[in-house]
Amino acid sequence: MNGVLVGSVGNGDGVKVSVLRGAAPGESIGSLADLKHPAAASIINNAGKKFLINLLLAKQALIDYTESCATRLCLRINHMIENIKWLGHGSFVIEGPPIIYIDPWRVVKQVFHPDVILISHEHYDHFSVADISKIRGPETRIISNETIAAQLDGVTVLRPWQSITVERASIKAVPAYSLNSLQHPKEAGGLGFVISLNLYDIYYAGDTQIIPEMERIQPDIAILPIDDNGTLTVEQAAQVVRKMRPRWVIPSNWGTTTEGASSMDAKTLQELVRDYAKVIIPEQTR
Numbered sequence: 001m002n003g004v005l006v007g008s009v010g011n012g013d014g015v016k017v018s019v020l021r022g023a024a025p026g027e028s029i030g031s032l033a034d035l036k037h038p039a040a041a042s043i044i045n046n047a048g049k050k051f052l053i054n055l056l057l058a059k060q061a062l063i064d065y066t067e068s069c070a071t072r073l074c075l076r077i078n079h080m081i082e083n084i085k086w087l088g089h090g091s092f093v094i095e096g097p098p099i100i101y102i103d104p105w106r107v108v109k110q111v112f113h114p115d116v117i118l119i120s121h122e123h124y125d126h127f128s129v130a131d132i133s134k135i136r137g138p139e140t141r142i143i144s145n146e147t148i149a150a151q152l153d154g155v156t157v158l159r160p161w162q163s164i165t166v167e168r169a170s171i172k173a174v175p176a177y178s179l180n181s182l183q184h185p186k187e188a189g190g191l192g193f194v195i196s197l198n199l200y201d202i203y204y205a206g207d208t209q210i211i212p213e214m215e216r217i218q219p220d221i222a223i224l225p226i227d228d229n230g231t232l233t234v235e236q237a238a239q240v241v242r243k244m245r246p247r248w249v250i251p252s253n254w255g256t257t258t259e260g261a262s263s264m265d266a267k268t269l270q271e272l273v274r275d276y277a278k279v280i281i282p283e284q285t286r
Contacts, residue, residue: 086282098167113137119144120206121190145189170196176206183230222246227253227260238272
């Protein structure tokens with residue numbers, strides 16, 4: 001006989017039929033003597049039933065496992081979104097671990113020091129030495145560009161497309177600048193960041209307009225400026241979302257009385273891209 005023996009069954013009366021996988025069409029699944037025995041047909045029938053039951057059980061186990069994985073994936077996504085806290089204007093904290101602050105401005109002192117502080121550029125509403133001093137600990141790593149490093153001790157400099165790993169997070173610097181405004185010239189070296197954490201890429205665009213380098217960025221979560229101050233307008237932010245296709249979008253540079261866009265602008269973005277991504281309009285956390 002050809003095929004691979006995968007099991008055998010018997011009826012307790014000395015009759016045994018071997019079950020093979022890969023037998024040729026029409027080939028016996030047991031010896032001829034076995035097949036001539038009156039109990040053989042019953043044994044073969046029972047073996048087929050057992051095989052079918054085991055196959056169905058295996059299929060259901062695979063379905064259950066797949067559904068479980070999908071549920072865990074959904075929970076991980078929601079957990080990641082919930083761990084991104086908006087601190088007002090362009091300031092955020094990602095509650096990892098590691099704990100990552102981005103452009104802290106008008107923040108309050110915290111019990112736990114951040115593991116990382118990211119500074120995108122030198123404008124006062126994104127680079128505040130006083131706010132950095134409030135939250136900085138002895139082990140906190142500050143990551144920014146050369147302009148910030150010249151004004152603050154202990155800064156790790158990243159140039160565009162360079163990466164650094166801090167605990168479970170990979171942090172990549174990306175360009176952020178204005179093509180049509182003197183607010184954020186390219187030569188100033190402004191940065192955005194792509195933070196890869198828990199299997200998701202979070203893009204903090206920094207103060208930028210639409211630039212060619214965005215073609216290389218495909219995040220799961222995009223944090224985009226909407227204040228049109230040498231940065232994106234609401235309509236341009238919507239254009240970025242339609243092209244970049246993140247699953248989640250969080251507007252930045254809004255929500256203060258003196259700087260940035262308004263809550264109405266954030267809601268307009270939400271309406272413009274509702275068929276492309278989910279826009280999170282968070283409550284401010286301090």
